[in-house]
Amino acid sequence: MTKADIVNEIAEKTGIEKVAVQASVEAFMKSVKNSLAKGDNVYLRGFGSFIVKRRAEKTGRNISKNTTVIIPAHNVPAFKPAKTFVDKVKKNVKAV
Numbered sequence: 001m002t003k004a005d006i007v008n009e010i011a012e013k014t015g016i017e018k019v020a021v022q023a024s025v026e027a028f029m030k031s032v033k034n035s036l037a038k039g040d041n042v043y044l045r046g047f048g049s050f051i052v053k054r055r056a057e058k059t060g061r062n063i064s065k066n067t068t069v070i071i072p073a074h075n076v077p078a079f080k081p082a083k084t085f086v087d088k089v090k091k092n093v094k095a096v
Contacts, residue, residue, distance in 0.1 A: 036077050048081040 007025055011018045032050050035042050042050040057073040081089075 039075075044082075046082055046084055048079055048085055051078050051080060052076070053078045 003025060007018055007022045010016070011021045032042050036050060036052055039052055041052060052075050055074050055076055058071050060069045060071045062069050
């Protein structure tokens with residue numbers, strides 16, 4: 001499902017114009033990005049949490065030059081689904 005699919009589905013279910021729905025979806029995503037960029041987590045009860053995880057410094061390898069590279073510590077965004085979200089997916093998605 002793409003962002004366009006989400007906008008279309010919300011517009012059909014609510015009767016709101018697609019332009020307004022798209023602006024709302026864009027504003028939501030911008031708010032989440034800005035919060036994570038500031039180091040604040042976003043908690044959506046019943047859905048999940050957008051969190052910032054800290055990755056420790058580690059040593060990597062550049063295979064083409066056969067050298068070691070220090071990868072500095074950094075932050076990465078992550079999503080942790082709520083228990084009800086996980087349970088619903090487990091219950092409804094068939095194993096492939």
